Each structure stands twice: as C-alpha cells, then as structure tokens.
Amino acid sequence: MSIKQYFFKTDYRFVFLIPVYFLTVAVFAAIAFFNQEWPLFSVLSAFALTIFLFGIYIIKRGLTLLSKVIMLLVNTIFVIFLVVHGGHEHTGYFWVFPILLATIQILGAASGILFACLLVLMIWLLEKWGMTDLALPSRFYFASLALVFISGVHEMALENNRKKLKKQVDDKDNENRLDPLTKVGNRRLVDYELDRMNTQIMDGVAVGALIVDLDNFKKVNDSLGHSAGDEVLKTIADHLTSCIRPSDKVARWGGDEFMVLLYGISLADMERVARRIQESIINDERLESLDVSVSMGGAITSSDYSDLFKAADKNLLSIKNHTKNSFKITML
Known part of the structure; x- marks a missing residue:
C-alpha cells in the first residue's frame, strides 16, 4: 500500500x-x-x-x-x-x-x-x-x-x-447490465467487470474467466423452436448461478455462450467449478433428453487481465474442435 x-x-x-x-x-x-x-x-x-x-x-x-x-x-x-x-x-x-x-x-x-x-x-x-x-x-x-x-x-x-x-x-446501471431473458448479466456487465479489474487496485487477486458454450443448441432451436431454446438458455443460466459463489458473476456472452467470472480463485478450484457445472447440467433430465451439454474454455490470471478473455476463448475453440462436453483451463 x-x-x-x-x-x-x-x-x-x-x-x-x-x-x-x-x-x-x-x-x-x-x-x-x-x-x-x-x-x-x-x-x-x-x-x-x-x-x-x-x-x-x-x-x-x-x-x-x-x-x-x-x-x-x-x-x-x-x-x-x-x-x-x-x-x-x-x-x-x-x-x-x-x-x-x-x-x-x-x-x-x-x-x-x-x-x-x-x-x-x-x-x-x-x-x-x-x-x-x-x-x-x-x-x-x-x-x-x-x-x-x-x-x-x-x-x-x-x-x-x-x-x-x-x-x-x-x-x-444494474438494469442495463442485465440480460432480459436469462436474468443474469449481459455483455455490458462483463465489460464493466473488465474495466473494474484494469482501473481498480486488485492487489494481485487471481481472476478466472470461464466461457461456457452450449453443445447441440442449434438442434433444439431447429426442431422445437426458439421458445424451447429460450427455456434451455434460462435453465443453463440457473445451473451456472447455482454452481458459483455470490461474489462471482455470470453473464450471457452472446447467443448460446455464457461468461463466468470467478474472483480470488486458484486453478484447482476453478477446475472444480467447471466439473460442478458439468455434473449439474448432465444430471438435468430435461437437458439430457434434448442432448444439451456444455463445452468450456477458461483462463486464470492475477496480473494481465486484458488477455484473460482471449485466452479463455482460445481454450474453448481448442475443446470444440476436438470434442464436446469437456473443458480446458490454463493459467496465464
């Protein structure tokens, strides 16, 4: 100080x-x-x-x-x-x-x-x-x-x-940062949190970003319609919110992607959160019947927050190109 x-x-x-x-x-x-x-x-x-x-x-x-x-x-x-x-x-x-x-x-x-x-x-x-x-x-x-x-x-x-x-x-401000469909944050919330990371004194706090992408979501929209797809998005948002701490943030990143921000977390704890999200969604019978799962890419850092989202997105693409219903998290 x-x-x-x-x-x-x-x-x-x-x-x-x-x-x-x-x-x-x-x-x-x-x-x-x-x-x-x-x-x-x-x-x-x-x-x-x-x-x-x-x-x-x-x-x-x-x-x-x-x-x-x-x-x-x-x-x-x-x-x-x-x-x-x-x-x-x-x-x-x-x-x-x-x-x-x-x-x-x-x-x-x-x-x-x-x-x-x-x-x-x-x-x-x-x-x-x-x-x-x-x-x-x-x-x-x-x-x-x-x-x-x-x-x-x-x-x-x-x-x-x-x-x-x-x-x-x-x-x-809270209303402007809220996704009207899922009732979690929207992209404005993520931008606000990123700005807060870069402008406030974080004292070396480790921050994790986890991008959650829905597998087979397009099939739900095509076969059952957008109203069914909306229900799936709301259900996923509820699962994500229930799997994190009150101090962490969930936001709809766009389309069928969500962003989870985790503060003061280690790599091992972040991997446990990812597994908890996977298990929560797999155990949902309605999502299982629709063959909906999630792929996740994450990154964690305590210094260079500007590259956090890029690294998480890169890990998500790596997972999506090889398999589904899995995750990859790296430390910057």
Missing part, C-alpha cells in the same frame, strides 16, 4: 488539499492574533474560510479513517489553542464556528453533530476549570449548538439525497 492510500481511498487528485487544509488552519490561528483593523483582514479571512470549507467538501468522501482522525485532532488542538489563549482582544473563539462546520463536513451528519457538541462541551469545561481568561457569553454556546444543529440537518439531507441518487443510478 502506498503512502497516498493511507490517506485517500481511491481518488488522489485532491491530495494537495490536505496540506492546504492545515495551512488554512495556521492562517486562522495567525488572523486570530492580528489586529483586526489590518486592511487585508476581511479579504484574507474570507479567502481562508472559502478554501477551508470548500476543500473539505471536495475531499471528505475520499478520506480514509486515518485522515479524518488527523484532521479532527488538529481541529481539537486548534479549538483549545483559540479558547485558552483568547486571540486578539479575546475574539479568538469566533474562529470556533468554522471548525464546527468543518467537523460536520468531515464526519458526516450523525458523527459530526456528536463530535461538534463534544467540542462545545470541551470549551465550556475549559472555561469552568479556569483554563481561559475568556468570559464567554451564554449566547456563544447557544449560537454554537444552533450552528451545529442546522449544519447537521443540512448535511443529513444532503446525505439522504446522495444515497437516493446513488441508488437510482445503481439500479439503472
């Missing part, structure tokens, strides 16, 4: 915003101790606050737990620093408000509200324990809690909208 992966889940494009975040916190600390009549005070404050909150909004969904813990630790130290030392003319505590907003942005609605309330409680305890010369008015605490509540409710609404939108997109 690279250093970036400790701090970001997938998207590294905004990793520069992490040091910007800490730099902005330092700017806040400096501003809190400057004379507020300084001509550039308002401009610098607005710019720092914009970068601060906008940066968090962009990166928050890509942060790892470690990044969140570090940022919250910095927030807590900064709040203590502002409250204990007071800032210029005891106005430092005003900068607590953007920290509360940032906390909710980093953690999300529920956890953010809880942690922000704990920060407000910590400020109250620091005052009660005499660790600050500030005499914070009660309206500061009311304003802080009101800000936390309003921001938390807003963030909760945004999270719900994001979940609904994501579900709609996922449902539409």
